Amino acid sequence: MTKNQPLTEGIYYILLSLVTPNHGYGIIQKTLELTGGRLELGAGTLYGAINNLLDKGWITLYSEEKESRKKKEYHITAAGREALYEEMERLQELLDNGRRLTREV
Amino acid sequence: MIRFRWYYDKEKETIWLNQMAHEGWAMVHFFLGFYWFERCRPGEYLYQIDLFFQLAAKNCSFISQAEYVNLIEETGAEYIGRWGWYRFFRRRAELGGFALYTDVDSQAEQYRRYLRFFRTLGILAAGICLYEICCCYTIGNQSGSGRLFFLAAVVVVLLIAGVIWGMYFRIRRKIKKLEQELL
Numbered sequence: 001m002t003k004n005q006p007l008t009e010g011i012y013y014i015l016l017s018l019v020t021p022n023h024g025y026g027i028i029q030k031t032l033e034l035t036g037g038r039l040e041l042g043a044g045t046l047y048g049a050i051n052n053l054l055d056k057g058w059i060t061l062y063s064e065e066k067e068s069r070k071k072k073e074y075h076i077t078a079a080g081r082e083a084l085y086e087e088m089e090r091l092q093e094l095l096d097n098g099r100r101l102t103r104e105v
Numbered sequence: 106m107i108r109f110r111w112y113y114d115k116e117k118e119t120i121w122l123n124q125m126a127h128e129g130w131a132m133v134h135f136f137l138g139f140y141w142f143e144r145c146r147p148g149e150y151l152y153q154i155d156l157f158f159q160l161a162a163k164n165c166s167f168i169s170q171a172e173y174v175n176l177i178e179e180t181g182a183e184y185i186g187r188w189g190w191y192r193f194f195r196r197r198a199e200l201g202g203f204a205l206y207t208d209v210d211s212q213a214e215q216y217r218r219y220l221r222f223f224r225t226l227g228i229l230a231a232g233i234c235l236y237e238i239c240c241c242y243t244i245g246n247q248s249g250s251g252r253l254f255f256l257a258a259v260v261v262v263l264l265i266a267g268v269i270w271g272m273y274f275r276i277r278r279k280i281k282k283l284e285q286e287l288l
Contacts, residue, residue, distance in 0.1 A: 008210050024172070025179035043177040044155060044205030048214055051168055072172065 007087045010041055014049050015084045018076040021062040024050065050074065058083055106130060106142045113272055115154045122152040135188050150195040151203035157190050158222045213283040216276050223273040230266035234259060
């Protein structure tokens with residue numbers, strides 16, 4: 001499997017928020033909650049990211065309520081999970097190396 | 106209160122609208138360079154502008170623009186109106202900072218969209234200009250006023266093309282700057 005580029009913080013949290021199905025504004029709220037209010041995704045950033053992730057096949061449309069357009073829900077795919085795990089491993093490596101080398105000094 | 110301003114740069118326009126809101130004037134309507142303002146508490150609102158291009162909507166085909174507007178509204182913002190490709194939004198300042206693009210990647214991507222759009226417009230304008238110059242030559246000396254008309258048209262389109270290409274290079278500089286930030 002080809003290695004992906006490191007994910008941006010936003011993409012990482014969007015994927016994490018979609019481990020359980022969620023809608024657009026739900027992703028913003030979940031990310032705020034997970035980061036203790038530090039990261040508030042802008043609507044434009046999220047809109048572009050959802051389009052890109054759908055295009056890549058990392059997330060998929062989960063449900064659509066016909067009466068209200070805003071309640072479109074998305075869900076992470078197997079490919080998306082794989083990208084997420086790959087990123088978690090990369091982050092783990094960063095952290096391990098950082099901890100190990102700063103302790104040695 | 107109505108003010109007339111002509112902006113090519115949406116960033117400068119946003120700064121101006123926020124400055125006006127800071128002074129107690131909230132923009133409520135826009136038409137062809139005219140901005141309508143109403144009194145508000147100083148600093149009550151924060152403004153943002155986004156450009157929606159159907160033409161350049163590469164990778165934006167999955168979610169409709171109406172859904173995007175809905176999403177912005179869900180974050181507590183208010184959709185004020187549109188003009189051409191422009192969409193105006195405002196949010197109460199008490200809800201915190203208001204930004205549509207919150208990381209460098211998406212800011213750069215947004216400018217790349219604008220760049221594709223302005224390139225298409227710029228090529229179109231250059232094409233029209235060339236066509237008019239050809240018309241000028243074919244009319245030749247038979248009709249003085251006809252030639253003058255086309256010459257005037259050439260000048261007008263050249264000016265428009267100049268503005269478009271000016272925007273193009275300005276946006277390109279912005280992308281370069283953002284890409285440097287990413288390093």
